[in-house]
Amino acid sequence: MPFILTKATVAKSFVGLVAASALVGGCAYNETLGRNQFLLVDNASLTQQADQAWADALRTQQVSRDAAANARIRRVGDRLVQAAGLTNIRWDYAVFVDASPNAFVLPSGKIGVTTGLLALVQNDDQLAAVIGHEIGHVVAQHAAERYSSTAVTSIGLQAIQGASGDYGQAVGALGGLGAQLGVLLPFSRRHELEADQLGVDYMVRAGYRASESIALWRLMAAQRQTQTPEFASTHPSDASRIQALERYIQSKGYN
Numbered sequence: 001m002p003f004i005l006t007k008a009t010v011a012k013s014f015v016g017l018v019a020a021s022a023l024v025g026g027c028a029y030n031e032t033l034g035r036n037q038f039l040l041v042d043n044a045s046l047t048q049q050a051d052q053a054w055a056d057a058l059r060t061q062q063v064s065r066d067a068a069a070n071a072r073i074r075r076v077g078d079r080l081v082q083a084a085g086l087t088n089i090r091w092d093y094a095v096f097v098d099a100s101p102n103a104f105v106l107p108s109g110k111i112g113v114t115t116g117l118l119a120l121v122q123n124d125d126q127l128a129a130v131i132g133h134e135i136g137h138v139v140a141q142h143a144a145e146r147y148s149s150t151a152v153t154s155i156g157l158q159a160i161q162g163a164s165g166d167y168g169q170a171v172g173a174l175g176g177l178g179a180q181l182g183v184l185l186p187f188s189r190r191h192e193l194e195a196d197q198l199g200v201d202y203m204v205r206a207g208y209r210a211s212e213s214i215a216l217w218r219l220m221a222a223q224r225q226t227q228t229p230e231f232a233s234t235h236p237s238d239a240s241r242i243q244a245l246e247r248y249i250q251s252k253g254y255n
Contacts, residue, residue: 050108064095083205105134125212136198210254
């Protein structure tokens with residue numbers, strides 16, 4: 001079953017945070033991405049809310065107690081965390097019982113994968129492609145960037161600072177909980193492709209095969225019952241994603 005957290009519940013906890021942060025945000029250069037980001041908040045500012053969302057997920061969803069499955073995602077995840085240089089964050093992992101192959105990340109260092117994903121991947125390299133991608137979102141501060149841009153463009157600073165407004169629209173910035181797993185909106189196409197590239201970098205540094213990221217997305221494409229046109233989705237199409245990964249892996253000389 002998909003997560004059942006409501007937008008109103010999650011959004012409520014963000015009101016005070018955004019109001020306090022709106023006046024101090026601005027453009028920041030992200031060296032990892034090589035571009036500027038508009039940030040009203042950063043990952044650290046989202047920690048409390050992210051941790052609450054994680055606690056809610058663990059309380060309301062069925063969590064797998066399969067010791068081998070949980071050990072597997074922690075083993076692969078910890079190698080990638082080391083490769084990404086994020087050992088200063090305490091990382092938590094969980095396997096959620098859900099037939100849909102999916103994963104999500106929260107900016108405080110929480111990663112969830114589904115039993116459906118573990119059933120789909122054929123090796124640890126493909127699992128590393130997923131977890132590396134999610135870690136990439138954290139390094140890139142995509143949650144904070146999406147939160148900031150959504151807050152400004154969808155509700156406006158006046159609404160954020162206390163006037164009436166639909167705060168639920170701004171909640172989409174918090175993490176990668178996608179349509180299959182929850183109420184939080186998926187990242188943009190640009191964010192997804194950036195996370196793909198960062199994930200491949202971390203895979204290689206951790207000793208995994210970059211080419212398996214392409215194999216993973218081919219598996220994902222093959223198992224989809226329906227194909228959402230790219231123009232109608234915030235995510236890249238499987239074909240676009242695979243082509244972008246192939247170009248990036250070739251340009252870096254990865255195997």
